[in-house]
Amino acid sequence: MVKKSLFLMSGLLFITLLWMVPLVSAQAVRGVTDTEILIGQWGPQTGPAAPWGAVARGTDLLVRIINEEGGIHGRKIKYFLRDDSYQPAKTKAIAKEFVEQIGVFAVVGGVGVACGMTARDYLMENKVPWYGPVTGVYNWITPIQKYLFALYPLYDDEAFNLTGYLYEKLGYKKIAMFYQNDDYGKQGVMGVERYLLKKKIKLVEKVSAEVTDRDLSTHALKLKNSGAEAVIMWTMPTHAALILAETAKIGYKPQWATSNTLSDSALMMQITKGLWAGMINSFFGELPDSNHPLMVKYREWHKKLAPQERWGVFYYAGIIFAEPFFEGVRRAGRNLTPETWVKAMETLKNWQGIGPPVTYGPPNTPMDRQGGKHVFYGKVRADGSVERLTDWIQITK
Amino acid sequence: MLAQLIVSGLAVGACYALLALAMVIIYKTSEVLNFAQGEMAMLSTFVAFTLLDAYHVPFHWAALLTFLFAILLGIFFEVVFLRQAKDPTVLGLIIITLGFEMILMGFAGWKWGPDQRSFPFPVSNIETYNFHGLVISKINFWTIVVSLALMFVLFLFFRYTKLGTAMRATQQNPIAARVMGIRTKRILSFTWALSSLIGAVAGMLIAALGILDPPMMMDPLLKGFAAGVLGGMTSLPGTAIGGAILGIIENLFGGYVSLAFKSVVAFAIIVLMLCIKPSGLLARHYVKKV
Numbered sequence: 001m002v003k004k005s006l007f008l009m010s011g012l013l014f015i016t017l018l019w020m021v022p023l024v025s026a027q028a029v030r031g032v033t034d035t036e037i038l039i040g041q042w043g044p045q046t047g048p049a050a051p052w053g054a055v056a057r058g059t060d061l062l063v064r065i066i067n068e069e070g071g072i073h074g075r076k077i078k079y080f081l082r083d084d085s086y087q088p089a090k091t092k093a094i095a096k097e098f099v100e101q102i103g104v105f106a107v108v109g110g111v112g113v114a115c116g117m118t119a120r121d122y123l124m125e126n127k128v129p130w131y132g133p134v135t136g137v138y139n140w141i142t143p144i145q146k147y148l149f150a151l152y153p154l155y156d157d158e159a160f161n162l163t164g165y166l167y168e169k170l171g172y173k174k175i176a177m178f179y180q181n182d183d184y185g186k187q188g189v190m191g192v193e194r195y196l197l198k199k200k201i202k203l204v205e206k207v208s209a210e211v212t213d214r215d216l217s218t219h220a221l222k223l224k225n226s227g228a229e230a231v232i233m234w235t236m237p238t239h240a241a242l243i244l245a246e247t248a249k250i251g252y253k254p255q256w257a258t259s260n261t262l263s264d265s266a267l268m269m270q271i272t273k274g275l276w277a278g279m280i281n282s283f284f285g286e287l288p289d290s291n292h293p294l295m296v297k298y299r300e301w302h303k304k305l306a307p308q309e310r311w312g313v314f315y316y317a318g319i320i321f322a323e324p325f326f327e328g329v330r331r332a333g334r335n336l337t338p339e340t341w342v343k344a345m346e347t348l349k350n351w352q353g354i355g356p357p358v359t360y361g362p363p364n365t366p367m368d369r370q371g372g373k374h375v376f377y378g379k380v381r382a383d384g385s386v387e388r389l390t391d392w393i394q395i396t397k
Numbered sequence: 398m399l400a401q402l403i404v405s406g407l408a409v410g411a412c413y414a415l416l417a418l419a420m421v422i423i424y425k426t427s428e429v430l431n432f433a434q435g436e437m438a439m440l441s442t443f444v445a446f447t448l449l450d451a452y453h454v455p456f457h458w459a460a461l462l463t464f465l466f467a468i469l470l471g472i473f474f475e476v477v478f479l480r481q482a483k484d485p486t487v488l489g490l491i492i493i494t495l496g497f498e499m500i501l502m503g504f505a506g507w508k509w510g511p512d513q514r515s516f517p518f519p520v521s522n523i524e525t526y527n528f529h530g531l532v533i534s535k536i537n538f539w540t541i542v543v544s545l546a547l548m549f550v551l552f553l554f555f556r557y558t559k560l561g562t563a564m565r566a567t568q569q570n571p572i573a574a575r576v577m578g579i580r581t582k583r584i585l586s587f588t589w590a591l592s593s594l595i596g597a598v599a600g601m602l603i604a605a606l607g608i609l610d611p612p613m614m615m616d617p618l619l620k621g622f623a624a625g626v627l628g629g630m631t632s633l634p635g636t637a638i639g640g641a642i643l644g645i646i647e648n649l650f651g652g653y654v655s656l657a658f659k660s661v662v663a664f665a666i667i668v669l670m671l672c673i674k675p676s677g678l679l680a681r682h683y684v685k686k687v
Contacts, residue, residue: 046502048612050511181657210660214607214616217405218651218659225398237513241608248523249534250401271513271608273523310512 029337030128031105037329037336038078039063040098041109042091042119043134045083048211051237051267051314052111055134056081058318059109061309065301066326073334077326080104086111086211088118095119099126105336109134109321113183116140124148129338131325131345132371134317137187141366147338149345149360151321151371153284155184157395158259158375159191159232162282165377166230166257167199170280174204176228176254178219178243180235181208188234188259204228209239220246223254230255237262237271244275260284260375264313269384277382280389282375285320286354287386288313294354316354323353324371356392370396400531402648408537410644411544412606415599416614416621417628417636418548419592424630426568426588428487430622433474433494435614436501437593438600441467442516443509445601446609449517456519463601464594471593475586505611518605540602547595548637555633564588568631616660620647623663626670629680638678 031038043056063079066072080102084090091112098104099122106129110116116133120140123130129147133140136152166172177192179185185208196202205226207219220243223231231254233240240262247253257280262268266288268276286292288311298319302311309315324345329336331344348371350357356374363369373396378386416434423431431437444466448459478493479485522536555561566574567584575581603617620643628639643663651659670677 044511046506046511046611048610050506050610050612051513053511208657210657212616213660214603214613215409215647217409218402218648219656221398221401221405221652222656238608238610241513241515245522245607249525249537250532251525267512271515273515275523 029105030099030103032075032336035075036078037072037075038080038102038104039106039108039325040080040082040094040102040104041107042082042084042094042115043109043111044086045081047085047087048238049086049111049236051264052086052134052261053083054309054312054314055109055111055318055321057306057309058315059322060318061298061302061306061315062319062322062326064305065298068301068305072326072329073336075336084112084115086115088112088114091115092118092122095122099123099128104128105338106131106325106341108132108325109318111135113137113139117183120145120148127338129341131328132321134321135184136372137183138366139183141369144363144366144369146342146363149324149369149371151324151355151358153260153356153372153375154191154370154396155187155234155259156191156194157373158282159188159234160195161191161375161393161395162232162257162259162280162377163192163195166232166255166280167195170230170255172230172255173201174227174229176205176207176223176226176231177203178207178209178223178231178233178235178239180239181210184261185234188232192232209235209243211236213239214242216242216246217249219243220250220252223247224250224252228254230257232256233258233262235262237264237268240268241271241275244272248275255280257281263378265380265386266310266312266384267314269380274382276380276384279380281378281380281386283313283378283386284356284372284375285313285317287378287388288316289385290354292354298354320353320355323355324348324351324358327351327353367396373397398652399649402652403645404531404533405537406645406648407641408533408540408644409648410624410641411537411541412599412603412617412640413620413624413643414637414640415544415547415595415602416617417625417640418544418551418633419595419599420621420625421630421633421636422551422588422592422595424625426564427490427585428568429479429490429494431494431592432491432618433498433501434592434596434621435618436498436505437467437470437474438596438603439611439614440501440505441470441593441597442600442604442609442613443505445597446509446514446516446604450514456517460601463597467593467597468590471589471591472586474593475589479589480582480585502611509611511611513608513610516601516604516609518601520605522605536602536605540606543598543602544640545637547598548633551595552633560584560587620663623667626667626677629677632677632680635677635679642678 041056043053045053063077067076082094111134113135132151136155140150260282263281263283286295328345332340356372358371361368374392377389445463448454520536525532525534563579567581624639624643628635650662
C-alpha cells in the first residue's frame with residue numbers, strides 16, 4: 001500500500017515537474033520568446049511637453065524598420081508605447097504595467113527627469129534593462145546601475161561647453177540664463193555657473209519659469225533689465241516660444257543659445273513665427289537633411305511606414321535613443337537575457353549610428369554608463385535650416 | 398520697470414477677465430462652475446486654426462464661422478449633457494463639466510495632435526505701440542480693447558435687454574421665472590452659447606499671444622477663475638476689475654518679489670478672498686432664506 005502510494009506520488013511529482021519545465025523555461029527571460037522581444041517606452045503624447053512625445057513614435061519607426069528587415073536573430077520586436085502626459089505618477093503606473101502585466105524585456109527611452117525617477121528604482125529592482133532615458137542628468141549614472149545605460153549628453157557638461165563657446169569663441173561676456181524650474185533646467189544652470197566660476201564671473205541674471213506658466217512678460221523684462229548680451233535657455237518648447245515673443249515685444253534682442261532639447265529647428269521656427277532664426281543650438285544627432293547613409297535609409301523608410309509623421313529632430317531622436325540598444329541585442333546573440341545584453345553593451349566602443357559616438361564599459365565609474373559624450377554646434381538660418389558651426393566636440397571627459 | 402510691469406499685467410489681466418466673464422455668465426444663471434470652459438475655448442480656437450491654415454479662409458470669415466461653432470458647441474453641451482442629468486445638483490453638474498473637459502481634451506489631442514502651432518492672427522504679437530516710452534505690443538493693446546468692449550456690450554445686454562433680464566431672473570429664482578412665462582430651458586441654452594462664444598474670443602486671443610496646443614487654456618482658466626472670485630462671481634464689472642488686479646499683482650510680485658511664486662499668487666488670492674470677502678470685490682452676497 002505504502003509502495004503504491006509512493007509510486008503514485010512520485011508519478012504525480014514527475015508529471016508536475018515535466019509540466020513545469022516548459023513553463024519555467026518560457027518564463028526564464030521576461031519579454032523574450034522564440035519569436036519576439038517585447039520592449040516598452042513612455043512619452044508625453046498629450047500635455048505641455050507633448051512635442052517631445054515624438055521621440056517615442058520615432059522609436060516605433062526604428063522597430064518597424066527592424067521588423068521589415070527580418071528582426072534580430074529570428075525574433076521580431078514588439079513595441080509598447082504609453083502616454084504619461086509628462087506626469088510622474090502616470091509614469092510609475094506605466095512602468096508597473098510594463099513589468100507586471102506586459103512583461104517587457106527592456107524599456108527604451110522615456111522623456112522627463114521626474115517621470116523617469118519615479119520608475120528608475122522599480123525597474124532596477126526588477127532587473128529590467130533600461131536604455132537611453134531621454135534626459136541628460138546625473139540621476140541615470142549616479143549611483144551607477146548595472147541595467148541602466150544613459151545615452152543623452154549630460155546637461156551639465158553641455159551647458160558648460162555651450163557657455164564656453166559663447167564666451168570664448170563669440171566673445172559674449174554678459175550672459176544670462178532662462179531655465180525651467182526643475183532638475184532639467186537646474187542641471188543646465190549648474191553647467192553654466194560652473195563655467196563662469198572658472199572665469200571668475202557670474203550670470204548677470206537667472207530667470208526661471210514653472211512648467212505651467214503661460215505669461216512670461218515679467219521674465220522677459222527681467223532679462224532685458226539685466227543687460228545680458230547673450231541668454232542661454234534651458235526650457236521646453238512652449239516656454240522657448242513664449243519668451244522669444246515677449247522679449248521681441250519689448251525690443252530686447254540678445255544672442256540666444258540653447259541645448260539640443262530644442263534642436264527641432266523646423267518646429268521651433270514655426271511656433272516662434274520665425275524668431276528662432278539666429279539661435280545657436282547644440283545637436284546630438286545628424287541634421288534632418290543630412291546625407292549620412294543611415295539618415296538617407298531612415299528617411300526612405302519614414303516615407304513608406306510613417307508618412308503622417310513630420311521628419312523632425314524630436315521624431316528621429318527616437319531612433320537615436322534606440323539604435324545602440326538594438327546593437328546590444330544583436331551582439332548578445334540568440335541567447336538574449338538581461339545579463340548577456342549588459343555584457344554586449346559593454347563592448348560598444350565609439351559605436352555610432354546617427355547620434356553621437358557611444359562607448360560603455362564595465363560599471364566601475366559613472367562615466368562607464370554614460371554613452372553620449374559629444375555634441376556639435378549649429379546656427380539656425382532664416383529659412384529654418386541649420387548652418388553647422390563645428391564638428392563633434394567631446395563635452396564629457 | 399514699474400510702469401511696464403503694470404501695462405503687461407493689464408494685458409494679461411484682460412485675458413483672465415474674458416475667461417472669468419465666460420464663467421461668470423454661466424454662474425450667474427445656473428450657479429455652475431464650468432470647468433470645461435477652457436477646453437471649449439481651445440476647441441473653438443482649433444476650428445479657427447483649421448479654417449485659416451487648411452482652408453485658407455479669410456480671417457473675418459474664419460472668426461465668424463468659429464463664433465458660430467462656439468455657439469453650437471455651448472448649446473450642444475447644455476442640451477446633450479447637462480439637461481439629461483437626472484435630479485441635477487450643482488455639484489453633479491460641475492462634475493459633468495469636468496467630464497466634458499476631459500472628452501474635449503482627448504478629442505483635440507486625437508484630431509490635431511500634440512504639436513504646438515502658431516495661430517495666424519491679423520494683429521502682430523511682436524510689433525508694438527510706444528506711448529512715451531511705455532511699450533505695449535499691438536496684440537496686447539487690442540486684447541485690452543476687445544475685452545473692455547465685450548464687457549461693455551454684455552453689461553448693456555444684461556441691464557437693458559429683455560433677454561438679459563430673463564437670464565438674471567432665471568438665476569435668482571428659476572421657478573418664479575417659469576411662472577412669469579420665461580422659458581428657462583431656452584435661457585440656459587442661450588447662456589451656454591453666449592459663454593462659449595466669449596470663451597472662443599478669449600481662446601483666439603490667448604493663442605495669438607502665445608501658441609496653440611491642447612493644454613493652452615489650463616493656466617489661463619485657473620487664473621480666470623481666480624479673477625472671477627476676486628471681482629465677484631456674479632458681477633460682470635467685477636470680472637474686469639478682478640482680471641486687471643490679478644494681472645498687475647502677479648506681474649509686480651514676479652518683478653519685485655519672486656518669479657518662482659508668481660503663479661501661486663492667484664491661488665493665494667482665491668484663499669484670501671474666500672476667507673475675507675467670499676462674494677468678491679464687487680458682487681453682493683445673496684443669502685437664501687430657508
